[in-house]
Amino acid sequence: SQKIEQNSEALNIQEGKTATLTCNYTNYSPAYLQWYRQDPGRGPVFLLLIRENEKEKRKERLKVTFDTTLKQSLFHITASQPADSATYLCALDRYGNKLVFGAGTILRVKS
Amino acid sequence: DGGITQSPKYLFRKEGQNVTLSCEQNLNHDAMYWYRQDPGQGLRLIYYSQIVNDFQKGDIAEGYSVSREKKESFPLTVTSAQKNPTAFYLCASSTRDLGQPQHFGDGTRLSIL
Numbered sequence: 438s439q440k441i442e443q444n445s446e447a448l449n450i451q452e453g454k455t456a457t458l459t460c461n462y463t464n465y466s467p468a469y470l471q472w473y474r475q476d477p478g479r480g481p482v483f484l485l486l487i488r489e490n491e492k493e494k495r496k497e498r499l500k501v502t503f504d505t506t507l508k509q510s511l512f513h514i515t516a517s518q519p520a521d522s523a524t525y526l527c528a529l530d531r532y533g534n535k536l537v538f539g540a541g542t543i544l545r546v547k548s
Numbered sequence: 549d550g551g552i553t554q555s556p557k558y559l560f561r562k563e564g565q566n567v568t569l570s571c572e573q574n575l576n577h578d579a580m581y582w583y584r585q586d587p588g589q590g591l592r593l594i595y596y597s598q599i600v601n602d603f604q605k606g607d608i609a610e611g612y613s614v615s616r617e618k619k620e621s622f623p624l625t626v627t628s629a630q631k632n633p634t635a636f637y638l639c640a641s642s643t644r645d646l647g648q649p650q651h652f653g654d655g656t657r658l659s660i661l
Contacts (some may be wrong), residue, residue: 534644
């Protein structure tokens with residue numbers, strides 16, 4: 438079955454720096470990969486989607502890369518702010534339009 | 549504004565009791581999903597529905613039941629057969645097109661008395 442791994446340890450960075458989160462997967466070749474943000478006690482919010490034939494996707498301060506050879510996606514937040522502190526989830530497609538989610542990485546941005 | 553509404557925000561269950569979690573959406577989405585989230589784990593799919601009057605089991609359906617009588621509504625019942633129901637339950641919806649994002653409600657936290 439598909440397996441997704443995200444850094445289990447929290448990522449602590451200083452305001453203004455670039456945060457880089459990693460999503461690795463095995464036993465699968467997804468057609469696309471999605472990133473979500475989740476705040477405590479809230480539901481996840483969709484951020485970005487990248488397809489298997491795309492190497493990179495950008496949206497404002499966010500950038501996602503997708504390396505199907507390494508089976509890895511990187512999620513970057515440039516010029517990070519304390520308001521970016523949250524848990525970030527990656528998700529891969531399964532058959533149909535279902536998703537399988539990673540456990541998420543907690544990001545803490547300190548001012 | 550369009551969105552997904554889950555209720556209640558907090559729910560307590562007694563031993564041997566069934567409880568029902570509500571999920572309503574006004575996004576006109578055909579597909580709806582129920583997930584369970586436990587600390588340190590990814591979201592796990594309980595049930596999903598692609599169209600009214602049809603639904604399928606996800607990865608952890610045992611002890612749960614659903615119905616899809618209306619496009620807007622997808623309630624989840626946690627039955628007494630679910631021995632470890634304490635968790636954060638999330639409902640989501642999407643269009644049926646491949647690769648579309650899912651829109652989530654703000655969850656129901658279920659605890660055992």
